[in-house]
Amino acid sequence: MSESDPIGDEGRWSEIVARNISNEVQVTGYTGDGDSRSHAGVRKESEHTILHFKDIRHLRNSLKRAVYAANFSSNMFKGSSNANLKNRFALSIKQRCIAELKMALTFYNGDLNKIKPSRPKVADAIVACFGGYCGEP
Structure with a gap:
């Protein structure tokens, strides 16, 4: 060079x-x-x-940006600090998804063929948790 x-x-x-x-x-x-x-x-x-x-650092930053840029209903983030709430929501989603991915990597010993089918359930669980049903089957 x-x-x-x-x-x-x-x-x-x-x-x-x-x-x-x-x-x-x-x-x-x-x-x-x-x-x-x-x-x-x-x-x-x-x-x-x-x-x-x-890599996980870039994946989580891309995820946060995607959540923050998403169009939510007008009543999703109420109040004068709705931008702050949206940012906190994006941070929470990012942290939850990366935590789930790390746990899956450990649980399935890095076997992507076993990890991949379980990922749609993660989104459902995160949405349920935000709705007040954390830990519910």
């Missing part, structure tokens, strides 16, 4: 690294921040499908 090369071209640098290690390592999965082009660079250099995973 020359001193004048831009460091922000994550896709290019990931492609170069993938090419340099391809004789020793077969990359099957890539964990990145999800909003960069680094995965595209690795995928471009590979002859097979590369799974793309988000």
Whole structure:
């Protein structure tokens, strides 16, 4: 890399690294921040499908942004501090989802084939808890 090369071209640098290690390592999965082009660079250099995973820090921030940007009914957050309530709600959803994911990773010993089918139940449980039914079957 020359001193004048831009460091922000994550896709290019990931492609170069993938090419340099391809004789020793077969990359099957890539964990990145999800909003960069680094995965595209690795995928471009590979002859097979590369799974793309988000690291937990970026996943939880993306989740918070998505919840905060969602359109809720006008009476969901009442009062003069509705922006604050919406932010607190987004933070709570983020924390609950990440806690559930970490627990599932531990419970199922990282087996994604077992984790994936249980995830829709998590959303139902979180909604029920916000409705006052925490711990109810």
